[in-house]
Amino acid sequence: MNKELEALLALHAQDARLRSLEGKLDRLLAQKKQLEETIASEERELAARREALEELRRRSRERAAEVDDLDTQIRKYQHQLDEGLLSFKEMEALREKVQSSRARMESLEEEAIALLEEVEREEAAMEEREAAFRRWQARVAEELAELERAIAAQRQELEAERSKRETLALQVDGALREQYERLLREYENPVVPLREGRCTGCRLQVSEITVERVREGREVVTCENCLRILYA
Ligand SMILES: [Zn+2]
Known part of the structure; x- marks a missing residue:
């Protein structure tokens, strides 16, 4: 085989090598991108759950405040009844009000307690979820760091092989x-x-x-x- 063709074949082989290295780098970059997307999606999911818990806490506080307000109201009515400065008719109306308020109070209290229990359950579940997420995050961060090292090494190798190609090209x-x-x-x-x-x-x-x-x-x-x- 003549020298010209030999030099050309060497260049050709180097180009094939470069293509395969570029393919490997592309695959590593795609892996990294996918991993980053998974991390972002897990973070969004966790943020949504935190928000849901916050909303539950808000509803629980609201219900507790309603209970307190109604309790204050009932005490006020009771005080008016105890003072006895009202007419018989007014007293009757007020007694009815106290009764219906107490009935309403009971159901409100039940709701408030149920909400409080739900908040406690969700808080415990959230704590576990956050801990599991942190463990997963640490593992994934390691994976990501490893990928980044592999990408850097791959880029370095490609650069060296590209400069080799330049030398080979000059010989053709x-x-x-x-x-x-x-x-x-x-x-x-x-x-x-x-x-x-x-x-x-x-x-x-x-x-x-x-x-x-x-x-x-x-x-x-x-x-x-x-x-x-x-x-x-
Ligand atoms: Zn042909």
Whole structure:
């Protein structure tokens, strides 16, 4: 094989290596993105639960305040009754009011107690949830740090391999390199072996003359169909 073709094949192999390294880097970046999205979604979920608990606390406080207000009201009525400065009719009306207020008080108190218990249950559950989240977060942070280290290493390797490619490219004759770069925009494999009279890029049969020229290896030969560069 002639020196020109040898240099070109070395460049071609380096390009394949670069493509595979770039693919690996892309996969690592996608993994990182997915992990970050999972973290964000878990954080949103936890924030929503915190908000729901806050709303429950607010309802519980409201109910307790209603109980207190009604209690104050009943005491006021009772005081008026005890003073006895009212007419008989007014006294009757007030007694009825006290009775209905007490009935309302009972159901309000029940609600307030139920809410308070719910708040306690939810607070305990939330504490567990927060602790589990912190454990998960620590593990995921480690995973993320590991991914970032792998990405940095991959980038470093790519940079080194890219500079190697520059060196290899300089060893290929200018016109041939241009031809190769042009083909590279179209094909992942612009340089292919000839097998049993067929170009292994497009899989078509090439002419006898082409086969002969490739075998002789004195010049750079291209497939007459797809224009890929051929070697024996
Ligand atoms: Zn071809």
